[in-house]
Amino acid sequence: MNVYEIITNQIISNLEKGIILWKKPFTSASPKNYVTENNYKGINYFLLSSSNFLNPFFLTFKQIQDLGGSVKKGEKGFIVIFYKSLEIETDKEKNKTVPMLKYYYVWNWEQTTGIQEKTIDTKNNNPISECEKIINDIKYKPVIKQGLKACYIPSIDTIQIPDLKYFDSESSYYSVLFHELTHWTGHEKRLNRDGIKTIAFGSECYSKEELIAELGASFLCSFTGILQQTITNSTAYIQNWLQVLKNDSRFIIQASSQAQKAIDFILGVSKDE
DSSP, rough: OOOOHHHHHHHHHHHHHHOOOOOOBBBBTEEEEETOOOOHHHHHHHHTTTTTOOOEEEHHHHHHHHHTEEEOOOOOOOEEEEEEEEEEOOOSSEEEEEEEEEEEEEEEGGGGGGGGGOOOOOOOOOHHHHHHHHHHHHHSSSSEEOOOSOEEEEEEEEEEEGGGGGBBSSSHHHHHHHHHHHHHHTSSTTTTTTHSSSSOOOOHHHHHHHHHHHHHHHHHHHHHTTTHHHHHHHHHHHHHHHHHTTTTTTHHHHHHHHHHHHHHHTTOOOOOO
C-alpha cells in the first residue's frame, strides 16, 4: 500500500465516523466596509474579492468625503448590490411592497488618499521550508498572486491566495495553496482534466474536481509533514462535496487516482518511477 492509498483510506475512515464540520482557515482577508467593518456577503463578496487589492477595506464615495479623503485620479469604483423595498400603487392594491434591486459604487482604501490605513488582526505565521521547496522545485512554475480569496483562475492560468498572515496557521495556508496548486495541474497545458475545462459550480464534474484538489492537498501535506494538522478539515471539505455526489464513496477512489497523477506532475515524478 502506497502513501496515496494510506491517506485515502484514512479519509474514508474519518468519513464513516459521521459528520465533521469544515472550518474556513482564513477570515480576516474578506472584503469589509471601512466604516462599519462589516463583511460584504453574498454576491457582493464575490464582486469585491475578485479585485487585485491586498487591503480588504472598501468605502462609499460619501464615506470617503466624510473622512476628508478623496479618490485617486483615474480610479474606478466597484459595484455593490442591495435590495430595497418599494411601495407602489396598482389597480388592485393601493400600497403594494415590491423588492427593488439597486446598486452603488465603493472604492478600495488603496484607491483613496487622505484616509488613515486601517489594519486588522493577523497571525505571526512563517513560511515552512519543506512546503516552499515543493513549490520552488516545480519545473513549470505556476503564477501565484496575493488576493482576498483563494482560487485558481483557469482563464489566466493563475492561482490567487490571501497572504500567509491572514491564515489561522502556517499549515492551513499551505493546505489551501496545495489545493489550488492541484487545480492548476488540470489546465489543458498540463493534465487537461474535464473539471477545469468545464466549470459549472455544483455539477458532478465540478464536485469531482474539488475532491481531486482536496485529496491532492492532503497528499502534499503528508509529504511535508503537516497532514495531521489539516486532515480533519480536509475530511470535512470532502464530505461536503460527497453530499453533492449523493455520498457515493466510489468517487473518492476515482478522485484519488487523478490526485496522484496531479501530485506526480507537481513533484516531477515520471510514469516509470
